[in-house]
Amino acid sequence: MDSSCTYAELDLAVAARPAMPWPSLLILAAVTFVVVAGELLPTAMMPFMAADLRVPVPQVGLLVSLWAVVVVVASFPLVRLMAGRDRRRTVAVGLVVFGGASLLTALSPNFTAALGSRVVAAAACGLLWATMNAHTAAIVPEHRLGRAVAVVLGGGTLGTVVAVPAANAAAELWDWRAVFVVLAALSLVGAAAVVLAVVPGRPDGPAEAATPGTPARVAGSPVRVVVGITAASATLAAGHLAAFTFVTALFATSTVDTGALLVVFGVTSGLAVVVVGRFADLRPRQVFLADAALLAATLLTLAVVGASAGGDVVIVAIWGLASGAAFPLAQTVIMGAAGPALRSVAGTIIPVMFNLGIALGTAAGSGVVDRLGVPALPWLAGGVALLGTAVLIGALRGPSGLVRRSLRTGMTGDAS
Missing domain, CATH: 1.20.1250.20 (MFS general substrate transporter like domains)
Known part of the structure; x- marks a missing residue:
């Protein structure tokens, strides 16, 4: 500076x-x-x-x-x-x-x-x-x-x-x-x-906490809460990547062309970012929880890809929406919970834990495919994402409701 x-x-x-x-x-x-x-x-x-x-x-x-x-x-x-x-x-x-x-x-x-x-x-x-x-x-x-x-x-x-x-x-x-x-x-x-x-931008640290208008949560946002939310988010990423690494094999049983399904996935992923930008600031915690649950459910439904062409398109479209929204929602909630005092810490934790989740998810997916075959992959991916959703629920509760108060204050307090 x-x-x-x-x-x-x-x-x-x-x-x-x-x-x-x-x-x-x-x-x-x-x-x-x-x-x-x-x-x-x-x-x-x-x-x-x-x-x-x-x-x-x-x-x-x-x-x-x-x-x-x-x-x-x-x-x-x-x-x-x-x-x-x-x-x-x-x-x-x-x-x-x-x-x-x-x-x-x-x-x-x-x-x-x-x-x-x-x-x-x-x-x-x-x-x-x-x-x-x-x-x-x-x-x-x-x-x-x-x-x-x-x-x-x-x-x-x-x-x-x-x-x-x-x-x-x-x-x-x-x-x-x-x-x-x-x-x-x-x-x-x-x-x-x-x-x-x-x-x-604004500086980090205690100097920021004294600034008029800064939410009172800054001094009380513990690193462990930020790490907990990020760990849950990384677990969701691991579940997603466990399946997406083998996406062509998963889509091979569908009567719909794999290329067409990938286009559907890409389009809905992009649309998800637009939707997040429009609505995530209203209730970021609730939207992220709903998206995490939707992602887990959709990964489980990949087990029935190939049953019908229309159903395959719907499943892939929802998968694209849920996975495309997950990362921006996660970062919004993480940075909101961290506040200015922990902004640099949270900014560093995010790529570290997400890349760890990506690496572990890819490795787990490879191991399951080698030992049990592609049909077992949706159950692994969905199970990991369900675990991430459960961890997220616990992390968002925080000590004595800290994160609930901090997100409510941080996202709405400035608007008044």
Whole structure:
């Protein structure tokens, strides 16, 4: 943070600006698009990379699976290293490193070099997620947090729905290395945009707690409550990924074309982000609980895919809605429960625990498929998601109803 800019000045700046700093949110959404696209590029171009680097296709899968492990390990140390600095500069530095690592991937002469560059990119990704989570919450009023999170994470949804198939087509038409060069260029453009156009946010810590209008919950939001909600959310993600990793195998029994079902899933996932942005700020806790239960139920109903074409489309559409809404809702509730005093802590916990959930869910799904076959997968996925829903209920109750009061105060108190 610039020494010339005091906490009081930053707080007044946030209070004086329009309720939603749209240019800043859209830039952060674009950064999210770049980060998610970069994470998933090897998935989209796996056969091309394997042939060029002269390794088996499963070995290229390490470029994706190792990513989550690096994010889990590297996020906290990097956030501590950058603590106290202007978050905008931290995001810019992370993007420059991310882009440089992507360029190194494009220039890699062999698989070992590519793997090393991806480790660096994954570490930068962990820092970027943690910092952007915190900064998104810091530049909007608390009662608009759900909408802001939906906008920023909408970039990630586009990264999944648009960038992945586009990268596959580009690799087939030209070369997979060119795709990583484009990713590097977009990262540098994003870094410049963040420095030049993203607004500063409120600072963390006790200084914020004394600010007039800040909810009284700040001083009483325990880290264990934030960790509990995040752990429940990560368990939901694990259940979802246990099934989605083998989505083509799950859809193989349907009379509906797998590609068409994936389009339905992508469209409804994107629609879910829009719905969250519209309604999540009204009752975030209740909406998240309902969505968690819906996700668990839908994962269980994947066991009957193939019974009828119409039923398959409905199940996949609901799955897309529930899973697409889950992450923005989770982040809204987590950051709302944390408050300004724990914003950086919560922002770091989110990518760490979610990536841990992704890794464990993928591994569990693989184990079940190997031992029991694809038909057993919905029961595993649904059971894990039910466990996550139960943990979420307990976490949202909190000590003496703390989270209920904090969310009610944080999301509605500023509106009065």
